[in-house]
Amino acid sequence: MALILIVDDERSICELLEIALRKEGHKVELASSVEAARRKVESQIFDIVISDMRMPGASGVDLLKFVKEMSPDCFFLLITGVPTLETAIEAINSGADRYVIKDHDLVDQVRRTVRDAAANLQLKKEAGFLRRELRRLTGLDNIIGESPKMRTIFDLIQTVSPQSSRILITGESGTGKELVARAIHENSARSSAPFITINCGAFPESLLESELFGYMKGSFTGANENRQGLFQAANQGTLFLDEIGNMSLTMQVKLYRVLQEGKVRPLGSAAEADVDVRVISATNKSFEKEIAEGRFREDLYYRLSVIPIHLPSLRERREDIPMLARHFLGKFQKEMNKPIQGISAEAMRRLEAYEWPGNVRELENTMERAVALETSSEVSLGVLPSRIAGYETPMDAGGNGALHLSVEGLDFEMQIAETERRYLQAALEAAGGVRTRAAELLKISYRSFRHYAKKHNV
Numbered sequence: 438m439a440l441i442l443i444v445d446d447e448r449s450i451c452e453l454l455e456i457a458l459r460k461e462g463h464k465v466e467l468a469s470s471v472e473a474a475r476r477k478v479e480s481q482i483f484d485i486v487i488s489d490m491r492m493p494g495a496s497g498v499d500l501l502k503f504v505k506e507m508s509p510d511c512f513f514l515l516i517t518g519v520p521t522l523e524t525a526i527e528a529i530n531s532g533a534d535r536y537v538i539k540d541h542d543l544v545d546q547v548r549r550t551v552r553d554a555a556a557n558l559q560l561k562k563e564a565g566f567l568r569r570e571l572r573r574l575t576g577l578d579n580i581i582g583e584s585p586k587m588r589t590i591f592d593l594i595q596t597v598s599p600q601s602s603r604i605l606i607t608g609e610s611g612t613g614k615e616l617v618a619r620a621i622h623e624n625s626a627r628s629s630a631p632f633i634t635i636n637c638g639a640f641p642e643s644l645l646e647s648e649l650f651g652y653m654k655g656s657f658t659g660a661n662e663n664r665q666g667l668f669q670a671a672n673q674g675t676l677f678l679d680e681i682g683n684m685s686l687t688m689q690v691k692l693y694r695v696l697q698e699g700k701v702r703p704l705g706s707a708a709e710a711d712v713d714v715r716v717i718s719a720t721n722k723s724f725e726k727e728i729a730e731g732r733f734r735e736d737l738y739y740r741l742s743v744i745p746i747h748l749p750s751l752r753e754r755r756e757d758i759p760m761l762a763r764h765f766l767g768k769f770q771k772e773m774n775k776p777i778q779g780i781s782a783e784a785m786r787r788l789e790a791y792e793w794p795g796n797v798r799e800l801e802n803t804m805e806r807a808v809a810l811e812t813s814s815e816v817s818l819g820v821l822p823s824r825i826a827g828y829e830t831p832m833d834a835g836g837n838g839a840l841h842l843s844v845e846g847l848d849f850e851m852q853i854a855e856t857e858r859r860y861l862q863a864a865l866e867a868a869g870g871v872r873t874r875a876a877e878l879l880k881i882s883y884r885s886f887r888h889y890a891k892k893h894n895v
């Protein structure tokens with residue numbers, strides 16, 4: 438049984454289809470315009486939408502875009518009374534799942550299409566449910582992503598977690614290396630023992646050594662007590678060596694020895710202790726280059742990377758952006774207790790088009806900022822940073838006047854208004870809040886300044 442929305446300005450058609458589909462056991466809702474349909478789609482998740490193509494006001498194709506944006510899995514059936522090649526092409530190009538012509542056969546055709554679609558949806562739902570259930574059981578449900586690239590990663594995590602083999606995670610900054618390392622630990626037999634993280638890039642060499650291996654009282658100035666190293670603290674568990682690419686060559690030799698022998702000797706100690714630790718390391722550097730240029734020992738690299746996992750950058754899996762953006766929206770909206778329901782289509786387009794050099798972390802920060810700034814019920818273009826929203830004012834371009842016009846074009850009025858607002862703000866800042874001075878800086882009269890300030894609420 439599916440939840441179906443039928444949209445047509447012709448009442449008789451709506452009713453005809455409603456009766457037929459109710460008989461099949463489906464739940465049916467009706468809307469007589471695109472506007473009314475949108476409101477329904479916003480408040481309920483429909484499995485199937487059946488919509489007329491030409492209606493007064495907005496068209497079925499507009500509705501189709503809206504629906505696919507809100508719930509990409511929804512099956513969309515377009516019906517039309519004008520059976521021309523052009524309308525057929527328009528329907529298919531705009532992403533309709535099926536296309537049916539309004540003739541004496543309409544009810545039968547719709548019934549058959551809906552039967553197939555409902556059966557398919559059922560299969561999809563079951564597969565989705567199983568996948569989610571598996572994720573929940575294996576602690577992978579906080580790693581978001583449905584792209585083929587991420588699915589491969591999930592499979593890999595599930596396969597390699599139970600064993601104790603060392604893992605090297607590579608990927609650009611912010612791609613989720615630490616998140617994955619934790620998931621691997623949670624999924625392993627070691628999950629009840631500690632997961633300890635150390636950022637190898639953050640310590641000078643001598644300090645890193647005492648952190649990792651521990652020290653005895655008096656072994657160096659400042660060693661006022663015996664202290665266990667992280668290798669021992671992580672015994673039976675997992676040690677995550679982050680930014681391993683920044684480790685000095687001397688430390689690399691020492692680490693190699695520990696991995697080789699499974700024993701550590703604290704600084705100043707005569708005795709070695711056995712340790713059973715799974716080492717997962719991570720880096721955002723390219724090892725090939727580091728090894729070729731003599732900054733990383735090849736033998737250590739092979740020890741660490743028994744299983745290499747490479748995390749794709751966000752721009753290599755753009756299809757995950759909407760899901761991630763909604764995930765972070767939900768998280769921050771709850772944290773900040775703000776009634777923000779969604780992301781405007783325009784804002785989402787920009788999020789999907791942006792390059793994301795800082796990957797998921799940058800997206801997370803962007804959504805946090807957006808939720809904090811947004812005053813309406815959905816995240817709008819205005820609360821995205823200009824580098825993402827696509828504004829490129831002369832100020833952005835460093836004053837050389839090179840403007841960027843993307844293929845989708847831009848909202849001219851809004852660009853100009855935004856530029857005005859930002860110059861106003863900049864002038865005020867430069868003038869230390871003195872309005873007459875700010876007006877002088879902008880070479881406008883104080884009267885005009887007041888006019889603009891009022892217009893932009895500055």
Ligand SMILES: Nc1ncnc2c1ncn2[C@@H]1O[C@H](COP(=O)(O)OP(=O)(O)OP(=O)(O)O)[C@@H](O)[C@H]1O
Nearest residue numbers: 579580581609610611612613614615616721797798
């Ligand atoms: N697939 C994902 N789903 C949900 N959140 C993610 C995902 N990937 C990364 N994040 C989030 O993005 C942020 C950055 O992730 P993480 O710290 O694991 O990145 P990293 O690869 O270790 O980055 P760096 O190289 O800069 O240390 C974290 O807040 C993390 O929770």
Ligand SMILES: [Mg+2]
Nearest residue numbers: 611614615679
């Ligand atoms: Mg990290």
